[in-house]
Amino acid sequence: MDSLGLFIFLMLLYLQWTPAPATEEITWTYTGLVGQPEWSKYFPDCGGTSQSPVDVITTQTKYDTSLIPVTPLGYSQHGNKPFTLYNNGHTVVIEMPEWMGLGGLPWFFTAVQMHLHWGSGGPSHGGSEHTINGLSADAELHVVHYNSELYPNVSIAMTQKDGLAVLGILIVTGEETNPAFNNILNYLQRIRHADQKVSIPAFDVQSLLPKDLGRYYRYNGSLTTPPCYQSVIWTLFHERVQISMAQLLKMETILYSSKAEDPERILLQDNYRATQPLKHRVIFASFSAESGKELSSGEVTAIVIGVMCGCVGLAVIVRFIVKTIRFFKLLHHETVVVNSSTSSWDVLPSNRPATMPRIRETEKAKVKKQDMALNSTCEAEKKEEPLSLQTEP
Template identity: 50%
Template sequence: MLLVLTLWQALSQALAASGGSHWTYEGSDGQTHWPERYPDCGWQAQSPLDIQTDLVQYDSSLPPIEPEGYRDPGSGSLTLTNNGHTVQLSLPENLRLHGLPSLYSAVQLHFHWGSSNSRAGGSEHRVDGQAFPAELHVVHFNSEKYANLSVAKHQPDGLAVLGIFLEVDSVENPAYNHILDRLDSILYAEQEVIVAPFNVRELLPAHLGHYYRYNGSLTTPPCYQSVLWTVFHQSARISATQLEKLQKSLYSTKDGKTPSELLISNFRVPQPLNQRLVFTSFPVGPSEYSAGEVIAIIVAVLLGCLGVFLAGWILAKRSRNVSFGNLSTHKRPYLK
């Protein structure tokens, strides 16, 4: 059995390698056809997911995510690339994640977004069917166990990806301008530009303690099922103008190729859960209270109602006593 699995994995990797990077999100090479060229894309633990909050399982032992080096990535320059599928920023390995089963080092971050002409959203993950305008992914490899990304991506515990939903706010987010202001230099596929180091932590939500956690895959070919996903409950915010830069600036085609194709709607649709569990680091429910907190609230409400009842009963009793006293006074017999 082990031999069969090993041979199947080797075959999958060979097919993925021979397939190159010729894939798209729609059309004859679109995501519905990915498994034909990249077999892992048809396996049973694929990403992204539509996270159904009534099915998640609360795990109080999940610690907050603690980024290391994110605020000061060093003096080395970063490379921003239009790879034809997304805009990707290289990250140095001194950016690490604590709070996971192993120590993971950063590799790159990239975005997924929709179209300005569509209301279908642009995020890959969804929550209870809700899609967000865009999603940021920060990719890491297990540097505690493996030498590099090339080795780690084939291992079940090789990768860890942070998923951050992007929502539209009335004001711009200056941290994202380090990336978005350079898009005009990488309009076409395979173009790249150097970006000065900046505070990467500011791209993430302020609160990193509340998140969804599950085992899944890369959301693009070859779709290796080696990713420990952390999808944050709190979103990051950018302005409508910043979102439009993603939706309207880049092309998926090379410079000089006609017709030029706008790089839009680069998100994979949600995949089947297939018996997997999605855990949360925070209580999830209609009011997001834990069972103990719900019981405490119910007891408090009952005690409050009892107090109101007793107060009303005492006031009613006093009122009856006063009325009886007045009635007794009016009915005294007339004395001559």
């Protein structure tokens, strides 16, 4: 074999035994050469049939009476040990202590970490990964747990079908500041560049969650970033959490996906994956759409305020009617009193003396005439008496 043939043979052996680069070493991004459309080329699971996030069409969900409220365990017992906050170039991650866990699922799940997803255009421009009826929120919080009842660590659990449980919290923008999220956002300035870490004071993790943990959507899905393992039991809460516009802008504009030594600074924005086809899966709901009418807390508050205003308005109307009736009664009473003072004979006929019949007046006149005639006769007789005595023999 000549030297050229030997060289070619050795090169073939080298290429055959040189291992291919591991997928973990591939730098993926949300856009660019290894952006979302290219993920499945380098990470096969990203092209699977049970990918996340998804669009939850509420009319197509199935009500499951067996779904009980999820129970955060130890979320409020943060202790004195600080949390670790770091920028991994894709999002901001908060490591959670191992004593925190999650109940209300078929197995016990131990907390691992939580992270955020957001957009770049401020309020009403999207940023959440999951959507409901095609509408996205401004951001989304994920709290990741692994099945510690069946698997020894998160690295093994994430490759198994029932290995992970993730809580999804949709975040919207409002007028009031959310103090709970300031426990994270106030320290972003210290980890502006990728691979930077900082210790932050421990805080109550449950304060980041919605108040209502009993109304949620449940489905089997995947990690929303490479390697996209289809190992997640998703719990997406129906109630949204609210932060202020200033808090959202801080989330969208402070962090960089580039490292401190990189010549070009690239803002960490739009770090959310597009919704994936649901395909054969069914999304279950822990509540009935008919009974709950799928009202948000804001809608419930508006209804309560509307009912209260309606009751107050009704009370005012009733009071007005009562006052009007009393006014007319009083006016009628005063009219009766005035009429009685000017025409009392009409009002009180029983007090008016009865008129004497004319017949009695005629009889009195006759009696008076008879008396007068009698008197005149008597006087005439008296005058004639002496005359008759004188003429008697």
